[in-house]
Structures are given as C-alpha cells and as structure tokens.
Amino acid sequence: MSAPVYEVFLQKPKGFYDTYERKSGDKTLMHYCPGCGHGELHKMIAESLEELGVRDRTIFLSPVGCSVFGYYYFDTGNIQCAHGRAPAVGTGAQRSRPHSIVISYQGDGDLAAIGLNEILQAANRGEKMAVFFVNNAIYGMTGGQMAPTTLPGMATTTSPLGRDVKLAGAPIRMCEMISTLEAPVYVARCALAGAKEINRTRKIVRKALETQAERKGFTFVEVLSTCPTGWGINPPDSQKFILEKMVPYFPLNIFVDKTDHEGEPYVPHPEPAPSKIHEILRLTGHEVGSFAPGAVDPRYMNPRMKIAGFGGQGVLLLGLGLAQCGMMEGRQVSWLPSYGPEMRGGTAHCHVNISEDEIGSPLVSRPTVLLSLNQPSMEKFEGQLVPGGLQVRNVSMIPAASKRTDIENLDIRASEIADKLGNPRAANMVMLGAYAGYTGMLQLETCLAALPEIVKKKTLVELNRKAVEAGYEEGKKARKA
Amino acid sequence: MAQDAGTNVKGALGLPAKRTPxxxxxxxxxxxxxxxxxxxxxxxxxxxxxxxxxxxxxxxxxxxxxxxxxxxxxxxxxxxxxxxxxxxxxxxxxxxxxxxxxxxxxxxxxxxxxxxxxxxxxxxxxxxxxxxxxxxxxxxxxxxxxxxxxxxxxxxxxxxxxxxxxxxxxxxLPEKDWATRADAATRRNLIxxxxxxxxxxxxxxxxxxxxxxxxxxxEVRFSEYMIDGAKLVVVGYGIVSRVLRTAVHLAREEGIPVGLLRPITLFPFPKKRLEELARQAKRMITFELSNGQMIEDVRLSIHDRIPVDFYGRMGGNVPSAEECLDVIRRAAKEGGTL
Missing domain, CATH: 3.40.50.970 (Thiamin diphosphate (ThDP)-binding fold, Pyr/PP domains)
Structure with missing residues (x-):
C-alpha cells in the first residue's frame, strides 16, 4: 500500500467538520458507541451533502437523544432543538429561508413519543424538509427504556418482563402512518444491517436529500438502526436482530414515491417599499377635524353610552358607527363589545365613549345614554342610567313603558321606519340618526360620511343612508317638540 | 397617559406628515x-x-x-x-x-x-x-x-x-451574523x-x-396621573389603569390626595420610581384582575416601607371606576392621615 491511497481512504466526507470540537475525547471520532447505527447514517448524509454540493444551504436540526450532538459533526448551519420539536423548528427555518435544505434527524422517543404531533403536522403540511427517523426500538441515550417502537415482548429497563401490548399498546409503525397523508412525496423504510440493506439505505438517503435540493416536498426516511449497548448484544448480532426481529414487524419498503415531477422553484417575495406599507395595510382614515362638531347642550356632551338589543339587530355596528362619527369629529372615542360573562341573557350590547378628554375606563357601568333596541335590553339596563340620563327606545320592539321617571326617554319607531325604507334590519341606523338629531352630539353630514367606513357591503350603504336621514329627522322633530 | 409611547409621526418616507387615525x-x-x-x-x-x-x-x-x-x-x-x-x-x-x-x-x-x-x-x-x-x-x-x-x-x-x-x-433591523441563514457566510453557525x-x-x-x-x-417605562402631592398611590396596569384614571380623577374632585402609577413595562418593573413615591406617600393600593400578583413586585420595590393594600377582581369581572373609588375612599379614611 502506498501512502496517498491510505490518506484518501481516511478522508471524511466534506459534509463533516475536519475535527469534532467536543470538550473531551478524541476529536476525530464520534461519541457513539461501537456498532451504533448513528455514525453510519451520519456518514451517508454527509456524503450526500457533499455530492449534491448543498452544504452552504443546509440547516441540520439536532434532536434530544443520542444524536443531540449532531452539530459537532455536520459542517452546515446547525440548530439544536427541544425534545420532539425539530419538525416545528424546521418549519420555521424553512419558511423564513425558503431556499434552505432542512434536515430533521430524530430518534424514536423524540419523533414517535413526545414529538408525534409535530411530525404528523409537518408531514401533513408537506413542509419541505428531510426527516431521518432513527428507529432502534428503545430510548438509547437515557439508558434503554421502552419506546413507542419497542417490539412486543422485548425487554427494556421499563419493561423488564417484555413489552406487554395489552398494557403498552403495539409498536407504532411511523412510515405506514405517514403514508396515509396526502402531502409527503417520499416515504421509505430501510435498515443498517447487512451489506445489501446498508447499500440500499445509502441510496434512499441520497434520494431524500436530492428531493430537498430540488424543492419537491416532505420526505420521511425511517432507518432501522442498531443499539448494541442498549440492547445488550454485540454489534454483529445487533445487525442480525434488525433483520430477524425488527424487519418482520417493520417491513422495509418504499411506501410513497411521488418525486417524479418538477420541483417548485424558489421565487422570493418582493418586499414592498416602506412607503407602500400603510397603503397595503389600509392604515389611513378620514382626516380628523374635517367634520366639525356642532353646538351641543352641555348635558349631552361626553356621553358614556350603552347600546343594547338582541343578536342580529346590529347593536355592535350601531356602537361602531357612533364611535366612528365621534372620531371623525375630532373627539376621543372607545368601543367595547359585550364580552365574557356579560354576554348572558340573550341581549347583545356594547359600550361607547365619546369624549373631549382622554378616556379612562372604556367600560360603561353607569351610562349617561342608553340606546335600547328591544324590551329585554331596556329592562336589563335602564336601571343603570344616571339620573337625568337619556334613553332612546326603539318602541317598535318595546311595548312596555319605561320604569324610570328621572330620565329622559326618546321614543322612536325605528323598526317600522326601517321596514318602510325596505329592510327592518336598518333600525340600528335609524337609532343612530335619531340620537344624533335629538342631541346634536353628531352632525348628519358626519354620520353619512361614516357609513362607508363601517358598512362592509357597499350595496347596503344607500339603505343605511336613508335610515340615518329618517332617524335624524325624527330625532330633530322630537327635540323641537 | 401614554405620552412616552409616542406616535413617531415623521413623514420621512414620503408619507403624509399628518396621520389620520x-x-x-x-x-x-x-x-x-x-x-x-x-x-x-x-x-x-x-x-x-x-x-x-x-x-x-x-x-x-x-x-x-x-x-x-x-x-x-x-x-x-x-x-x-x-x-x-x-x-x-x-x-x-x-x-x-x-x-x-x-x-x-x-x-x-x-x-x-x-x-x-x-x-x-x-x-x-x-x-x-x-x-x-x-x-x-x-x-x-x-x-x-x-x-x-x-x-x-x-x-x-x-x-x-x-x-x-x-x-x-x-x-x-440589522442582518444577523449569528443566525442560520442557510448561506456560506453563516454555514458554521450554531443555535x-x-x-x-x-x-x-x-x-x-x-x-x-x-x-x-x-x-x-x-428599558423601564411607566406613566403617572395626578401624582403630585399624592399621599395615596394606586398602582395598576393595562385596562385596570384606565379604570383607575377615572377613579383617581373622581377622588381628587372629592379632595382625596391620590395619584396613579401605571407600569408600562412589568419587567423591568418601575422599582426606583415606586421607591421615590414611597417616601412621599403614606399608603399604596394595587388593583389587579387577579388574586394579587403584581403586589409582590410593588412591596419588593418599596421594601415594605409603607403599607400596600390590594384590591382584585377575578373570573373576568372588571371593576367599575365607582367601585375603585369606594376602595380609594375607604383607604383614605382608614389610613387616617390622608
């Protein structure tokens, strides 16, 4: 043998670092036990990364388990993940750097126990990542406990009498489960046992990484792997154990191969110009103060309002309209929907403040104005009105009389007026107009200009405009009388 | 109340200088x-x-x-x-x-x-x-x-x-040289x-x-309302501070020397300011929508120099300004010195 041949023989794949900068031990060797499958699989991945020339764009995810130190070996970008969460981390990494090749390398405790949800969701979404699932039928790093993949009858430290499937269920076949999903493009099981299967495994690893390099979709490769230390048998017998005991339960197969199509090329999203972001997000409203407030009787100034009715009467929208108008007239406003425990009792309501000063509590517990759209609302809330407060009642829906004698009642046949205009559901806007016309707190012009801001359906703006105008006239008439 | 979380209206990007809400x-x-x-x-x-x-x-x-x-x-x-x-x-x-x-x-x-x-x-x-x-x-x-x-x-x-x-x-924001950006420059980075x-x-x-x-x-941020000459300091954050603002306003109208401190950052907590206020005030009350959690930070901040009371609601109930005003009135009365 001549020396150069010897040197070439020792050369590591370029996917690995030259030395492994761990704290202690030989920096040219991995930390795995003799006969362990991890080193072999690491090498296959590193070789493929080199052959495909994709080291620079690769992010390797180390799990929790024996391969927790994957980042000591792979000369790529590295992220060390929480137990079971690698596919979630990979989702984030791949989506924020869509040109990247993400490798999630996980053991059976990590992937099939604590991380089962993460792997299934990522597979189902078809995240563009290569998952290598190392199945050695036990928890290796922690000392050989029973895993979801432990074979029936197999003794482990937590199942010393052998796995009892009646107690612990049967081993989970991950490839078969993932094959039921629509998105994965490549699902295969292979084994690190016997020259033939090891060669086949090398090809499968290469295929998975090629699929990533071409951006074709989610790949899942389950590798049946040896754990001589955890199993308590020597390395050669460990390979036999895989072929004789594991393969019958976990058949080797290419379960899914949908890679016979063009990959999805990465086209970066153009970042919008900063000056366009406000426009895109629709962050500009009416110029404040372009709608001047009118002269208002002091007792109607700074109203703290409650608006109540049954669901479907547009109570929240009415409140929103009041707040929108107030804002357009340059005032401070707040709108709070009925919410949480307050939602009991079949009425919907909201709280609105319109104020010249900064608003303290947005919650209105003692309103100065109550808009009652139906009878239960009046019964529930009129007791809260401050003495001298104003109640606007939709008397189309409230046959009973108000019980308060120390408040002002404005009675409007809102539902009937709206019905005549074509739709009784516009009663809320009749109420808005009536309140504005009666108190002078909001200008008609403002109310009409506010409508397109709050009414989503453009076809309804016209009806609502008529409703506001009709209500405003009613309110104004009542004021004069 | 939010004066220190400014509105940053610069118009530097060719956007209208006068923004509309x-x-x-x-x-x-x-x-x-x-x-x-x-x-x-x-x-x-x-x-x-x-x-x-x-x-x-x-x-x-x-x-x-x-x-x-x-x-x-x-x-x-x-x-x-x-x-x-x-x-x-x-x-x-x-x-x-x-x-x-x-x-x-x-x-x-x-x-x-x-x-x-x-x-x-x-x-x-x-x-x-x-x-x-x-x-x-x-x-x-x-x-x-x-x-x-x-x-x-x-x-x-x-x-x-x-x-x-x-x-x-x-x-x-500046590009991160420590990130794993899946490129040659950051290839050897580790998160x-x-x-x-x-x-x-x-x-x-x-x-x-x-x-x-x-x-x-x-990074401490807080805001204050009517804190000048306050012998009673109420502390609340978030929505509670809004209710307290109204309550403090009403209490001041009754002549109660009360002021509001509102932490905007909960960590870091406005410890130094509270310590200063503990020299001026005779009593503090924290108002929270909880069983009393922030109160521990208030007491630690002032080293229990003055009594700190607690008023809390739970379950989704938010106290009204009138309810808080009652608590303030009671504390003012029981405190005797206010």
Missing part, C-alpha cells in the same frame, strides 16, 4: 404594528380572546392556556438568545377558565413560566395606540438584546376598538441552548443576567 381593535393593532416593525412571519395558535391575531396573521400570539404550552419554547429561545415577540391576551384561569379578561398570568409572564435562569421584558399596553406602539418597541427590544419579549394585554384591550395613528415602518460544562453554563448564565440588568437600567 383609524378605528381598530387592539388585537388588529398588534398585527399591523408587528408588520410595521418588520415581522414577515407569524406562528400562532388561535385562543379566544386572541383569535384575531391568528386570523389576520403575518411573532406569535395566544392567550393563557396557549402561553402555558409555549413556555418550553420561550425558555429555549432565552437560552439560545433568539429574539422573538410573544403576545398574550390574558383570559380567565386557571385551567380552561373562561374567555373574559383577567391579569392572572402576571406571574407566568413576568416571573417567567419556563425553566431556567431567564427573564423576558414585558410590555403591558392599555390602549389601541399602545397595542401598536409597544408591539413595535417590543421588536426593537427583542432584536437589541437578543431575547424573547412579551406583550401582556387583557381581553378588553384586545377586543376594544379605539382610534390608532399608525407610525412609519421602522427601518429593517443552541446546550452548555454541557458547568463552568461554561455558569458563564452563559452570568452573561444573561448582565443583559437583564442592562434591560432593568435602560
């Missing part, structure tokens, strides 16, 4: 603020009352039960020094509780709910404007200190609509929270503590 929900303002701060990805989970944030999408957001699930990730982010912004719109608990507003996750958020020696800066907005402004501030803080930052609001602040003036987008050697981990932890100390020195 839009009426918008607090949760939506967080989303828009995040985008203005440069967020281009969002990973969240819809939990009422934070659902609008997930729906609008584009950071992460959730409510109590979801934040419990996120604790693992927050601890790892703190350990690996990954900047991120997490919004929690607090609801009633424990367990599934209900979807009404509470501040019962103060301990979880401020004293940290995950494992390890870490802290997270916490911003507590009280208005729609602050939902936007403090979200943007949170992004800058997260980026500057390489730390997870939390926004802790309550169901009311999330669901309430108020006028918000949106500021300019902030210029792109990890593992430090196997005790000495190494201790040094890493010391580094984190120095960072938190710097945050405590530089």
């Amino acid at each position: 839009i009426l918008i929900k607090g949760n939506d303002a967080i989303v828009k603020g995040a985008i203005l701060a440069g967020a281009r990805s969002y990973f969240g989970y819809p939990i009422t009352p934070a659902s609008e944030i997930a729906e609008t999408a584009s950071r992460t957001a959730s409510s109590g039960p979801g934040i419990s699930l996120k604790q693992e990730g927050i601890s790892y982010c703190a350990g690996a020094e990954l900047p991120c912004v997490i919004a929690t719109i607090m609801r009633g608990g424990p367990g599934l509780g209900n979807i009404a507003p509470e501040q019962s996750d103060y301990n979880q958020v401020v004293r940290i709910g995950g494992h390890g020696n870490y802290r997270t800066p916490v911003y507590a907005p009280a208005s729609g404007q602050e939902m936007c402004d403090l979200t943007m501030a949170a992004f800058e803080t997260a980026d500057r200190y390489r730390t997870p930052v939390m926004i802790a609001a309550d169901g009311f602040t999330g669901q309430m609509m108020e006028p918000v003036v949106f500021p300019d987008p902030i210029p792109a 990890s929270s593992i430090f196997l050697e005790p000495d190494e981990l201790e040094e890493h932890n010391r580094h984190l503590q120095r960072k938190y100390k710097e945050i405590e020195e530089k």
Whole structure:
C-alpha cells in the first residue's frame, strides 16, 4: 500500500467538520458507541451533502437523544432543538429561508413519543424538509427504556418482563402512518444491517436529500438502526436482530414515491417599499377635524353610552358607527363589545365613549345614554342610567313603558321606519340618526360620511343612508317638540 | 397617559406628515404594528380572546392556556438568545377558565413560566395606540438584546376598538451574523441552548443576567396621573389603569390626595420610581384582575416601607371606576392621615 491511497481512504466526507470540537475525547471520532447505527447514517448524509454540493444551504436540526450532538459533526448551519420539536423548528427555518435544505434527524422517543404531533403536522403540511427517523426500538441515550417502537415482548429497563401490548399498546409503525397523508412525496423504510440493506439505505438517503435540493416536498426516511449497548448484544448480532426481529414487524419498503415531477422553484417575495406599507395595510382614515362638531347642550356632551338589543339587530355596528362619527369629529372615542360573562341573557350590547378628554375606563357601568333596541335590553339596563340620563327606545320592539321617571326617554319607531325604507334590519341606523338629531352630539353630514367606513357591503350603504336621514329627522322633530 | 409611547409621526418616507387615525381593535393593532416593525412571519395558535391575531396573521400570539404550552419554547429561545415577540391576551384561569379578561398570568409572564435562569421584558399596553406602539418597541427590544419579549394585554384591550395613528415602518433591523441563514457566510453557525460544562453554563448564565440588568437600567417605562402631592398611590396596569384614571380623577374632585402609577413595562418593573413615591406617600393600593400578583413586585420595590393594600377582581369581572373609588375612599379614611 502506498501512502496517498491510505490518506484518501481516511478522508471524511466534506459534509463533516475536519475535527469534532467536543470538550473531551478524541476529536476525530464520534461519541457513539461501537456498532451504533448513528455514525453510519451520519456518514451517508454527509456524503450526500457533499455530492449534491448543498452544504452552504443546509440547516441540520439536532434532536434530544443520542444524536443531540449532531452539530459537532455536520459542517452546515446547525440548530439544536427541544425534545420532539425539530419538525416545528424546521418549519420555521424553512419558511423564513425558503431556499434552505432542512434536515430533521430524530430518534424514536423524540419523533414517535413526545414529538408525534409535530411530525404528523409537518408531514401533513408537506413542509419541505428531510426527516431521518432513527428507529432502534428503545430510548438509547437515557439508558434503554421502552419506546413507542419497542417490539412486543422485548425487554427494556421499563419493561423488564417484555413489552406487554395489552398494557403498552403495539409498536407504532411511523412510515405506514405517514403514508396515509396526502402531502409527503417520499416515504421509505430501510435498515443498517447487512451489506445489501446498508447499500440500499445509502441510496434512499441520497434520494431524500436530492428531493430537498430540488424543492419537491416532505420526505420521511425511517432507518432501522442498531443499539448494541442498549440492547445488550454485540454489534454483529445487533445487525442480525434488525433483520430477524425488527424487519418482520417493520417491513422495509418504499411506501410513497411521488418525486417524479418538477420541483417548485424558489421565487422570493418582493418586499414592498416602506412607503407602500400603510397603503397595503389600509392604515389611513378620514382626516380628523374635517367634520366639525356642532353646538351641543352641555348635558349631552361626553356621553358614556350603552347600546343594547338582541343578536342580529346590529347593536355592535350601531356602537361602531357612533364611535366612528365621534372620531371623525375630532373627539376621543372607545368601543367595547359585550364580552365574557356579560354576554348572558340573550341581549347583545356594547359600550361607547365619546369624549373631549382622554378616556379612562372604556367600560360603561353607569351610562349617561342608553340606546335600547328591544324590551329585554331596556329592562336589563335602564336601571343603570344616571339620573337625568337619556334613553332612546326603539318602541317598535318595546311595548312596555319605561320604569324610570328621572330620565329622559326618546321614543322612536325605528323598526317600522326601517321596514318602510325596505329592510327592518336598518333600525340600528335609524337609532343612530335619531340620537344624533335629538342631541346634536353628531352632525348628519358626519354620520353619512361614516357609513362607508363601517358598512362592509357597499350595496347596503344607500339603505343605511336613508335610515340615518329618517332617524335624524325624527330625532330633530322630537327635540323641537 | 401614554405620552412616552409616542406616535413617531415623521413623514420621512414620503408619507403624509399628518396621520389620520383609524378605528381598530387592539388585537388588529398588534398585527399591523408587528408588520410595521418588520415581522414577515407569524406562528400562532388561535385562543379566544386572541383569535384575531391568528386570523389576520403575518411573532406569535395566544392567550393563557396557549402561553402555558409555549413556555418550553420561550425558555429555549432565552437560552439560545433568539429574539422573538410573544403576545398574550390574558383570559380567565386557571385551567380552561373562561374567555373574559383577567391579569392572572402576571406571574407566568413576568416571573417567567419556563425553566431556567431567564427573564423576558414585558410590555403591558392599555390602549389601541399602545397595542401598536409597544408591539413595535417590543421588536426593537427583542432584536437589541437578543431575547424573547412579551406583550401582556387583557381581553378588553384586545377586543376594544379605539382610534390608532399608525407610525412609519421602522427601518429593517440589522442582518444577523449569528443566525442560520442557510448561506456560506453563516454555514458554521450554531443555535443552541446546550452548555454541557458547568463552568461554561455558569458563564452563559452570568452573561444573561448582565443583559437583564442592562434591560432593568435602560428599558423601564411607566406613566403617572395626578401624582403630585399624592399621599395615596394606586398602582395598576393595562385596562385596570384606565379604570383607575377615572377613579383617581373622581377622588381628587372629592379632595382625596391620590395619584396613579401605571407600569408600562412589568419587567423591568418601575422599582426606583415606586421607591421615590414611597417616601412621599403614606399608603399604596394595587388593583389587579387577579388574586394579587403584581403586589409582590410593588412591596419588593418599596421594601415594605409603607403599607400596600390590594384590591382584585377575578373570573373576568372588571371593576367599575365607582367601585375603585369606594376602595380609594375607604383607604383614605382608614389610613387616617390622608
């Protein structure tokens, strides 16, 4: 043998670092036990990364388990993940750097126990990542406990009498489960046992990484792997154990191969110009103060309002309209929907403040104005009105009389007026107009200009405009009388 | 009240200098603020009352039960020094509780709910404007200190609509040379929270503590209302501070010398200011939508120099201004010296 041949023989794949900068031990060797499958699989991945020339764009995810130190070996970008969460981390990494090749390398405790949800969701979404699932039928790093993949009858430290499937269920076949999903493009099981299967495994690893390099979709490769230390048998017998005991339960197969199509090329999203972001997000409203407030009787100034009715009467929208108008007239406003425990009792309501000063509590517990759209609302809330407060009642829906004698009642046949205009559901806007016309707190012009801001359906703006105008006239008439 | 969370209307990008407000929900303002701060990805989970944030999408957001699930990730982010912004719109608990507003996750958020020696800066907005402004501030803080930052609001602040003036987008945050960007320049970078050697981990932890100390020195935010001459200081954050503002105003009209201190950052907590106020005041009261969690920070800040009372509501009930006023009146009377 001549020396150069010897040197070439020792050369590591370029996917690995030259030395492994761990704290202690030989920096040219991995930390795995003799006969362990991890080193072999690491090498296959590193070789493929080199052959495909994709080291620079690769992010390797180390799990929790024996391969927790994957980042000591792979000369790529590295992220060390929480137990079971690698596919979630990979989702984030791949989506924020869509040109990247993400490798999630996980053991059976990590992937099939604590991380089962993460792997299934990522597979189902078809995240563009290569998952290598190392199945050695036990928890290796922690000392050989029973895993979801432990074979029936197999003794482990937590199942010393052998796995009892009646107690612990049967081993989970991950490839078969993932094959039921629509998105994965490549699902295969292979084994690190016997020259033939090891060669086949090398090809499968290469295929998975090629699929990533071409951006074709989610790949899942389950590798049946040896754990001589955890199993308590020597390395050669460990390979036999895989072929004789594991393969019958976990058949080797290419379960899914949908890679016979063009990959999805990465086209970066153009970042919008900063000056366009406000426009895109629709962050500009009416110029404040372009709608001047009118002269208002002091007792109607700074109203703290409650608006109540049954669901479907547009109570929240009415409140929103009041707040929108107030804002357009340059005032401070707040709108709070009925919410949480307050939602009991079949009425919907909201709280609105319109104020010249900064608003303290947005919650209105003692309103100065109550808009009652139906009878239960009046019964529930009129007791809260401050003495001298104003109640606007939709008397189309409230046959009973108000019980308060120390408040002002404005009675409007809102539902009937709206019905005549074509739709009784516009009663809320009749109420808005009536309140504005009666108190002078909001200008008609403002109310009409506010409508397109709050009414989503453009076809309804016209009806609502008529409703506001009709209500405003009613309110104004009542004021004069 | 939000004077220090300014509106940043510069017009430097050719946008109109005079901005106009839009009426918008607090949760939506967080989303828009995040985008203005440069967020281009969002990973969240819809939990009422934070659902609008997930729906609008584009950071992460959730409510109590979801934040419990996120604790693992927050601890790892703190350990690996990954900047991120997490919004929690607090609801009633424990367990599934209900979807009404509470501040019962103060301990979880401020004293940290995950494992390890870490802290997270916490911003507590009280208005729609602050939902936007403090979200943007949170992004800058997260980026500057390489730390997870939390926004802790309550169901009311999330669901309430108020006028918000949106500021300019902030210029792109600096490119990260430590990130795994899947390129040649960052190929050998490692994101990890593992430090196997005790000495190494201790040094890493010391580094984190120095960072938190710097945050405590530089990032405290609070606001005050009618604090001059206050012999009674009420302390409340978020929606409670809004109710207290009204109550303090009413109490001052009755001649009670009361003022409000509102922490805007819950970590760092306005310790120094509270200590100063403890020299001027004879009594303090914390108002919280909880069983009394922030009160411990108030008492620690002032070293129990003066009595600190507590008034709390739970289950989603928010006290009215009149209710708080009664508590203030009673304290003024019982305190005798006010």
